[in-house]
Amino acid sequence: MSAKVSALRLDGVYKSFGSAEVLRGVDLDVGEHEVVCLIGASGSGKSTLLRCINLLERIDAGRIFLHGEEITRRNADVNTVRRRVGIVFQAFNLFPHMTVLRNVTLATTRVLHKPRAEAEADATALLERFGLADKRAEYPDRLSGGQQQRVAIVRALAMQPELMLLDEVTSALDPELVAEVLSVIRELADAGMTMVIATHEMSFARDTANRVCFLDAGRILEQGPAEEIFTRPREPRTQQFLERIIAAGRL
Amino acid sequence: MSVGAETGRGDRRSRILGDLRGARNIGIALTSTVVFFAIVAVVIVNSAGWPEVRKAFFDRTLFGNSFPEVGHAFLLNIRIFCIAEALILVFALALAVLRGLPGPVLFPFRLLAVLYTDLFRGIPTILVIYILGFGAPALQLSGVPSSPLFWGVTALVLVYSAYVAEVYRAGIESVHPSQEAASRSLGLSRAQTLRYVIVPQAVRRVIPPLLNDFIGLQKDSALVALIGPIEAFRQSQIDVAATFNYTPYMATALLFILLTIPLARLTDWLIARDRRRQSAGGPR
Numbered sequence: 001m002s003a004k005v006s007a008l009r010l011d012g013v014y015k016s017f018g019s020a021e022v023l024r025g026v027d028l029d030v031g032e033h034e035v036v037c038l039i040g041a042s043g044s045g046k047s048t049l050l051r052c053i054n055l056l057e058r059i060d061a062g063r064i065f066l067h068g069e070e071i072t073r074r075n076a077d078v079n080t081v082r083r084r085v086g087i088v089f090q091a092f093n094l095f096p097h098m099t100v101l102r103n104v105t106l107a108t109t110r111v112l113h114k115p116r117a118e119a120e121a122d123a124t125a126l127l128e129r130f131g132l133a134d135k136r137a138e139y140p141d142r143l144s145g146g147q148q149q150r151v152a153i154v155r156a157l158a159m160q161p162e163l164m165l166l167d168e169v170t171s172a173l174d175p176e177l178v179a180e181v182l183s184v185i186r187e188l189a190d191a192g193m194t195m196v197i198a199t200h201e202m203s204f205a206r207d208t209a210n211r212v213c214f215l216d217a218g219r220i221l222e223q224g225p226a227e228e229i230f231t232r233p234r235e236p237r238t239q240q241f242l243e244r245i246i247a248a249g250r251l
Numbered sequence: 252m253s254v255g256a257e258t259g260r261g262d263r264r265s266r267i268l269g270d271l272r273g274a275r276n277i278g279i280a281l282t283s284t285v286v287f288f289a290i291v292a293v294v295i296v297n298s299a300g301w302p303e304v305r306k307a308f309f310d311r312t313l314f315g316n317s318f319p320e321v322g323h324a325f326l327l328n329i330r331i332f333c334i335a336e337a338l339i340l341v342f343a344l345a346l347a348v349l350r351g352l353p354g355p356v357l358f359p360f361r362l363l364a365v366l367y368t369d370l371f372r373g374i375p376t377i378l379v380i381y382i383l384g385f386g387a388p389a390l391q392l393s394g395v396p397s398s399p400l401f402w403g404v405t406a407l408v409l410v411y412s413a414y415v416a417e418v419y420r421a422g423i424e425s426v427h428p429s430q431e432a433a434s435r436s437l438g439l440s441r442a443q444t445l446r447y448v449i450v451p452q453a454v455r456r457v458i459p460p461l462l463n464d465f466i467g468l469q470k471d472s473a474l475v476a477l478i479g480p481i482e483a484f485r486q487s488q489i490d491v492a493a494t495f496n497y498t499p500y501m502a503t504a505l506l507f508i509l510l511t512i513p514l515a516r517l518t519d520w521l522i523a524r525d526r527r528r529q530s531a532g533g534p535r
Binding site for chain 1: 429430432433434435436437438439440443447448451452455528529530
């Protein structure tokens, strides 16, 4: 192990659903303030990997460390771990029966036990930062997809996580709404947030990621600086995948 | 998506009224309604037995005499079903949550909840009332009231909780798993997730069937009369026996309807308001 403890480390992670092996020995090391993009075909295990890091799925074998502390050990408190790791989903998953403000303050008041006034002030400041201040009293279904996803990001950020996991956060959006969400993520990257991002937005990955990992059939087949992966992929599977992406006009 | 949702809402609102836009349509609807009910009235009034039925069921003087009495007794019905409903809503939710608990250790609790609903949905309400009303006081349990009223309410709570628990369960299961994932991913515990995310959404969705069961309960409050307490139905029976005239029954029926109809409209209004507030395109 290197002298500097990495923010996130995965050590031979396996996960199956029934007879389907989704993750087959994933090793990954993410440094502090690093932005790692996971690319790969649908079904390659990107989402499952993120859900495992957040302990939404229990892994079958391997170990996951958060700042050197093993979070997959038997007696680990999942709620404490999840408090430290924010996740944003493809389908937003906002709580439809709560206003935007309540969505953001639910966990800060109930989990972090912040006083309501403080939680609301903090939430309002965050919403302001992402151009959502005027939406605080709205219900999620009244917002555009891009606005909903920004609220979901704010909701996760309000917990001041050590690490953010983004699971294809722009895939459910209309094309014209993608940019506003990507610019929020870019801002987070610039602010030094450690992030693992599963994405189909290749140009975004190229511009923002410190490192790109190509997932294939439950393994990280190839990883390296974005420039290298996109211009000089070594593995034939990576080349094939990127050729298809280019043919589809997405790079 | 939002456009589809809006038309859906519009359709739902106009289902009863049909397409009543335009003066011509309203005119046609009015005329046909008047004609229809006029025909029904004429047929009934001209039937051979009408004078007899009218005397036996629609005696104005007797109605005036028995209405206050029955109305007073109806206060007991209101007490019965309000107390019972409050207990049912809590108890049934506990049952539904119990049934949804995960893990092999909690299997006995799930089994218990399943057996409970099977049992109390299977036995006719009136039997449960009889069995508890006559059987339970005979046990002479210390500290437990032996009044028929107490056991009547208990029987209603036990029976209706079984139904309402199933309604809650359907509501809980209708909330998408991604909501639970989102809540748990923020560090909320399973209990907190149920309390703040799942149950509030589930309850909103099942308000119409809950109301349905509540109306059923209101009517079944009359069954408690069979083990003694004098509520509206029992009172009207007494009045009927005294006068050999059925008009008091009509008074009782009217009382029940006067309560259930406004309640149904209020619920419709609450649901519509909730929906408007939460979804796109509605007024702020």
